[in-house]
Amino acid sequence: MSAVLRFRNVTLGYDRHPAVHHLDGEVEAGALLAVVGPNGAGKSTLFRGIVGLLKPLAGAIGIAGLAMRDIAFLPQSADLDRSFPISVFDFVGTGLWHHSGMFGRIGRAGQDRIRQALTAVGLSGFERRAIGTLSGGQMQRMLFARVALQDARLIVLDEPFNAVDAKTSSDLLALVKRWHAEGRTVLAALHDMDLVRVHFPETLLLARGAVAWGDTAAVLTPDNLTAARHMCEAFDDAAAACVADAAARAA
Amino acid sequence: MIYDVLVGPFLEFEFMRRAWIGVLALALSGAPIGVFLMLRRMSLVGDAMAHAILPGAAIGFLISGLNLFAMTFGGLIAGFVVAALSGLVARNTELKEDASLATFYLVSLALGVTIVSMRGTNIDLLHVLFGNILALDNRTLMVIAFNATITLLVLAIIYRPLVIECVDPVFLRTVSRAGAPTHLAFMALVVINLVNGFHALGTLLAVGLMILPAGIARFWSRDITGMIAIAVFAAALSGYAGLVLSFHAGMPSGPAIILVAALLYIASVLFGSAGGLLRQWFPGRHLEA
Numbered sequence: 001m002s003a004v005l006r007f008r009n010v011t012l013g014y015d016r017h018p019a020v021h022h023l024d025g026e027v028e029a030g031a032l033l034a035v036v037g038p039n040g041a042g043k044s045t046l047f048r049g050i051v052g053l054l055k056p057l058a059g060a061i062g063i064a065g066l067a068m069r070d071i072a073f074l075p076q077s078a079d080l081d082r083s084f085p086i087s088v089f090d091f092v093g094t095g096l097w098h099h100s101g102m103f104g105r106i107g108r109a110g111q112d113r114i115r116q117a118l119t120a121v122g123l124s125g126f127e128r129r130a131i132g133t134l135s136g137g138q139m140q141r142m143l144f145a146r147v148a149l150q151d152a153r154l155i156v157l158d159e160p161f162n163a164v165d166a167k168t169s170s171d172l173l174a175l176v177k178r179w180h181a182e183g184r185t186v187l188a189a190l191h192d193m194d195l196v197r198v199h200f201p202e203t204l205l206l207a208r209g210a211v212a213w214g215d216t217a218a219v220l221t222p223d224n225l226t227a228a229r230h231m232c233e234a235f236d237d238a239a240a241a242c243v244a245d246a247a248a249r250a251a
Numbered sequence: 252m253i254y255d256v257l258v259g260p261f262l263e264f265e266f267m268r269r270a271w272i273g274v275l276a277l278a279l280s281g282a283p284i285g286v287f288l289m290l291r292r293m294s295l296v297g298d299a300m301a302h303a304i305l306p307g308a309a310i311g312f313l314i315s316g317l318n319l320f321a322m323t324f325g326g327l328i329a330g331f332v333v334a335a336l337s338g339l340v341a342r343n344t345e346l347k348e349d350a351s352l353a354t355f356y357l358v359s360l361a362l363g364v365t366i367v368s369m370r371g372t373n374i375d376l377l378h379v380l381f382g383n384i385l386a387l388d389n390r391t392l393m394v395i396a397f398n399a400t401i402t403l404l405v406l407a408i409i410y411r412p413l414v415i416e417c418v419d420p421v422f423l424r425t426v427s428r429a430g431a432p433t434h435l436a437f438m439a440l441v442v443i444n445l446v447n448g449f450h451a452l453g454t455l456l457a458v459g460l461m462i463l464p465a466g467i468a469r470f471w472s473r474d475i476t477g478m479i480a481i482a483v484f485a486a487a488l489s490g491y492a493g494l495v496l497s498f499h500a501g502m503p504s505g506p507a508i509i510l511v512a513a514l515l516y517i518a519s520v521l522f523g524s525a526g527g528l529l530r531q532w533f534p535g536r537h538l539e540a
Contacts, residue, residue: 051425052424072425073422075421080418085473085475094422098426102409102412102429103411131418
């Protein structure tokens with residue numbers, strides 16, 4: 001097994017303020033990794049760094065051999081314009097971007113794939129509905145259908161089960177496990193520790209830095225969780241420039 | 252009788268035929284742009300841009316007269332300068348984008364009116380502010396048609412990323428780098444169409460034939476494709492009816508076109524099948540599922 005993702009002393013943040021601080025580590029190809037941690041721990045920031053929406057302030061994120069088309073991202077409560085007049089079918093169809101590009105026709109095969117993806121998330125019959133008419137759970141199912149259609153080797157899900165009911169989250173979890181079984185690498189930011197313990201073999205406990213990373217059982221210990229809870233959320237404009245960073249640069 | 256009223260003027264007068272062709276070209280290219288402006292919540296940005304491009308178009312106009320190429324080029328430059336400057340101020344200071352755009356377009360408008368009135372005549376100023384669709388010559392008509400063709404071609408090229416950028420900009424950024432160029436190309440199309448509308452409707456009303464049809468279309472369709480088709484139809488209909496109205500009632504043609512569009516708009520707000528007021532007041536009995 002080789003690593004698809006390599007974090008080398010990576011620091012990510014906004015306006016020079018770090019949100020993820022000096023993270024080192026690797027994600028193996030085919031891993032099913034849960035990223036847990038309190039609000040503000042830097043989970044979303046880390047994901048935005050991985051999918052290329054955010055440049056690291058320092059260090060590097062290596063995505064060995066992965067191109068843009070190999071990465072699918074499900075953002076948190078996606079920045080969707082729900083009032084935009086587009087049907088569920090067309091919206092999910094945008095997941096075929098890497099197939100069709102700017103001009104390519106979405107042929108019969110493509111249309112079949114869109115229908116299959118909608119069936120897989122339990123949304124068949126919703127093809128012609130405007131996206132603005134979907135409920136929160138249906139919206140999440142639709143976004144999962146698009147991720148499925150992207151057929152990516154690395155799938156990054158930011159809090160995929162937030163604000164969805166038990167039935168929806170168990171349906172969507174089944175889909176996540178299928179992607180894992182197909183050999184894809186899946187990262188998911190989660191808050192439900194019980195769900196993580198049962199379904200995710202590997203966990204990164206994040207609190208700006210990595211508190212622990214490895215086998216889920218070994219990571220989610222009471223001590224580690226307490227340590228993560230005491231994470232410092234300081235955001236100090238007068239803070240000095242990072243010493244560790246300067247030392248790393250000098251070395 | 253009806254034939255005389257509705258078709259007669261166009262058979263009889265060449266300037267009416269030119270005006271009709273011109274307004275048709277404006278409808279074909281301007282209305283789709285208007286739909287996207289509306290969906291991106293940029294309706295008033297379009298209006299601000301119409302004023303912002305005035306000095307550029309005015310300088311082009313003064314250098315080479317009523318040459319649409321010079322005016323388009325000048326307008327493009329002025330439009331991008333204003334967009335870039337207001338973006339710069341918004342990003343680097345506490346001022347929000349809309350406030351800084353408002354500042355710059357007002358400065359730009361003042362500058363434009365000053366340039367035209369110092370160097371040109373009052374007729375020129377009236378022409379730039381209110382346009383005169385009844386005075387389109389062959390060359391101007393060709394340029395309007397050319398700009399419309401370019402608009403439709405570019406729109407066809409950027410259509411997919413443009414739609415995705417409207418619905419889900421984050422997704423577009425994760426799958427492609429087409430986002431920024433698409434946005435720029437779209438803004439260029441906005442400017443081109445505003446300059447195009449100058450001649451027919453003037454800088455004050457140029458955006459009208461883009462935004463009103465879009466507003467109309469919103470009340471008749473819930474699908475972007477249908478919306479664009481309806482907007483084009485509404486714009487063409489307003490143009491035609493406005494010309495007929497201005498011919499028989501002796502009204503200025505630009506305002507007549509916009510007023511007809513406004514009537515269609517009111518009718519759509521009331522009777523529109525997609526969210527019109529009547530539908531809301533008398534929705535009928537609710538369904539089983």
